[in-house]
Amino acid sequence: MSHPAHQQINRxxxxxxxxxxxxxxxLVVLPxxxxxxxxxxxxxxxxxxxxxxxxxxxxxxGFYVTNFVFWIGISHxxxxxxxxxxxxNAGWRRPVxxxxxxxxxxxxxxxxxxxxIHLGRPWLAFWLFPYPSERLIWPNFRSPLVWDFFAINxxxxxxxxxLFLPMIPDFAVVRDRATGxxxxxxxxxxxxxxxTPRQWHRLETAMQIMAIAIIPVAVSVHTIVSFDFxxxxxxxxxxxxxxPYFVAGAIFSGIAALLLxxxxxxxxxxxxxxxxxxxxxxxxxxxxxxxxxxxxFVFNERLVTYYGNEPAEMAVFWRTQRESFAPxxxxxxxxxxxxxxxxxxxxxxxxxxxxxxxxxxxxxxMWLERYLIIVPALGHKYLPNSFGTYSPQPVEIIITAAxxxxxxxxxxxxxxxxxxxxxWELKAGEHVSPDLIPPATEEHPLGELHL
Amino acid sequence: MPRWGMAVDLDRCTGCGACVTACHAENNISTVGADQAAxxxxxxxxxxxxxxxxxxxxxxxxxxxxxxQQCDNAPCEPVCPTYASHHTQDGLNAQVxxxxxxxxxxxxxxxxxxxxxxxxxxSWDKPLHLQLNPDVSLREVGVMEKCTFCVQRIKSATIQAxxxxxxxxxxxxxxxxxxxxxxxxxxxxxxxxxxxxxxxxSKSPRGSKLLEDLGTQPKVTYLSKDx
Numbered sequence: 001m002s003h004p005a006h007q008q009i010n011r012x013x014x015x016x017x018x019x020x021x022x023x024x025x026x027l028v029v030l031p032x033x034x035x036x037x038x039x040x041x042x043x044x045x046x047x048x049x050x051x052x053x054x055x056x057x058x059x060x061x062g063f064y065v066t067n068f069v070f071w072i073g074i075s076h077x078x079x080x081x082x083x084x085x086x087x088x089n090a091g092w093r094r095p096v097x098x099x100x101x102x103x104x105x106x107x108x109x110x111x112x113x114x115x116x117i118h119l120g121r122p123w124l125a126f127w128l129f130p131y132p133s134e135r136l137i138w139p140n141f142r143s144p145l146v147w148d149f150f151a152i153n154x155x156x157x158x159x160x161x162x163l164f165l166p167m168i169p170d171f172a173v174v175r176d177r178a179t180g181x182x183x184x185x186x187x188x189x190x191x192x193x194x195x196t197p198r199q200w201h202r203l204e205t206a207m208q209i210m211a212i213a214i215i216p217v218a219v220s221v222h223t224i225v226s227f228d229f230x231x232x233x234x235x236x237x238x239x240x241x242x243x244p245y246f247v248a249g250a251i252f253s254g255i256a257a258l259l260l261x262x263x264x265x266x267x268x269x270x271x272x273x274x275x276x277x278x279x280x281x282x283x284x285x286x287x288x289x290x291x292x293x294x295x296x297f298v299f300n301e302r303l304v305t306y307y308g309n310e311p312a313e314m315a316v317f318w319r320t321q322r323e324s325f326a327p328x329x330x331x332x333x334x335x336x337x338x339x340x341x342x343x344x345x346x347x348x349x350x351x352x353x354x355x356x357x358x359x360x361x362x363x364x365x366m367w368l369e370r371y372l373i374i375v376p377a378l379g380h381k382y383l384p385n386s387f388g389t390y391s392p393q394p395v396e397i398i399i400t401a402a403x404x405x406x407x408x409x410x411x412x413x414x415x416x417x418x419x420x421x422x423x424w425e426l427k428a429g430e431h432v433s434p435d436l437i438p439p440a441t442e443e444h445p446l447g448e449l450h451l
Numbered sequence: 452m453p454r455w456g457m458a459v460d461l462d463r464c465t466g467c468g469a470c471v472t473a474c475h476a477e478n479n480i481s482t483v484g485a486d487q488a489a490x491x492x493x494x495x496x497x498x499x500x501x502x503x504x505x506x507x508x509x510x511x512x513x514x515x516x517x518x519x520q521q522c523d524n525a526p527c528e529p530v531c532p533t534y535a536s537h538h539t540q541d542g543l544n545a546q547v548x549x550x551x552x553x554x555x556x557x558x559x560x561x562x563x564x565x566x567x568x569x570x571x572x573x574s575w576d577k578p579l580h581l582q583l584n585p586d587v588s589l590r591e592v593g594v595m596e597k598c599t600f601c602v603q604r605i606k607s608a609t610i611q612a613x614x615x616x617x618x619x620x621x622x623x624x625x626x627x628x629x630x631x632x633x634x635x636x637x638x639x640x641x642x643x644x645x646x647x648x649x650x651x652x653s654k655s656p657r658g659s660k661l662l663e664d665l666g667t668q669p670k671v672t673y674l675s676k677d678x
Binding site: 050119 | 487490491492493498500501502515517526529530531532533534550551552553554555556558559560562563564567568569570571572591592593594595661662665667
């Protein structure tokens, strides 16, 4: 089983751009409605006051910051799959890279909305920008929120470039086939690509640089997001493990999101000839590795707290372990650890369906993880008089749902205008040249791994 | 440079709540109504914490007034992205309402939970709107607010003393809560003046700081009951 030939690749992968089925309209209209509902909710929060949310004294961060960390986490799908697999030249990555990189860009855009949505006065969000103010006031560079601003912007810029570079040759293919205004748009996007050896050489060099540059950026982004918590003297927040713990969790949820996206693309765009079960199996193995790593970090974090036996921390510890937050906590453990371990650890279950179930579990579990880091600790700081609980209000739930809809919507629209699988990379994999790597097959599940 | 601080004698506190009322009146703190208060939106820059000890009917009740501790090493300050929460030269932990964008990070970082968020624009039940203090700005929706040690009183007294070309006398300047306290449990003053009452009380062997082990270096000293 190998990939189809050149002409077939072009036909199959450009088809979604030129033909539109009723499913596409459903996939656009329903999420658009939800996104609009989310926007209305946000505007009503600004209009009526932040009080219509469930945020309260002393739990000042809730669903919004949970969503922020969650979506920034999801955005780590693209980096790992593309950059690392590109660098190690893993042949099986070829049909997977672009759908991963797109997740990164869109998840970052969605995630970066939340620091603005959760502001008391979002219309003043530009005060986080280091612009030359007439009053000579700069942002406070000691604040982790300002670090967030820089980290996310760097990552977004980098991942947009990383996504765009390998799209240039594909835009050229679409340009050559399209007519009318579409042709003009794709001409602009293709940046005058002619496929000369010089252009290919530059593209390869640029991608190599980006692949190397984006990895430390990705690692730093989620470390800095974790600093939002670990820099504050809140029980169970102030721990040095949060940096690696958050990065591992981010990559973990990113792989799950990628598996879900691939399964959806395979089904709706009929890409069975490109996204083989072997791709799901390979990513499933990565999911398994990350589940083990996640389990290690959680165990480590919990054990150290338990052993340290600091009263304020233990109060939060037991709150999640066996008191009011225990149902959510153990759901998280099952979703993030037990489920992927069973489904991805046993070869028989490592099918596409198995991957979908495990990924759904991981996405839910990782969302819960962030919620369980934020809310129990804030509601249980030090002085018993100021303990409190938080329950989300409709506005927060609608906005949360709207972000998932926004992801589906953006993804559907993107797949409509750009070939969702990198055509030229697939073709490059077809060459029998010794420099180029053959695609994954049943006999060689990793392609040919050149290190 | 003065260093403003407070001493709270827990032996004298009767838990009457006069300080809370005085603070609301002095600082234009809007009331939110019973409904919103139950949902955690009440703003009490100073609160009297009640701790019950023992089993009914054999219970004792302890009070502890808690306001912003005006930490020398305040966790709320470095986390603010816009310098809305910052340290003034005379050691006060200031909050610039107009600079606040409402990330609420300071409130999360504060171990004492003495920072409050304006969930709605301020409003008062009639006729309370007629007693607003013209020296204190109103806070609009979406900003954080907290105890200022009645900075408006500090400023006006300092300016007055300077105009009269004299030093501020100890006890000349009081916060609203200290002024209202009938049992004189709250004492406000200048910690840099070794003769002031607050300096004397702060050095008392009964004294301790709230959550001292967190290293926040508060300027409020609590004098314990049993010593």
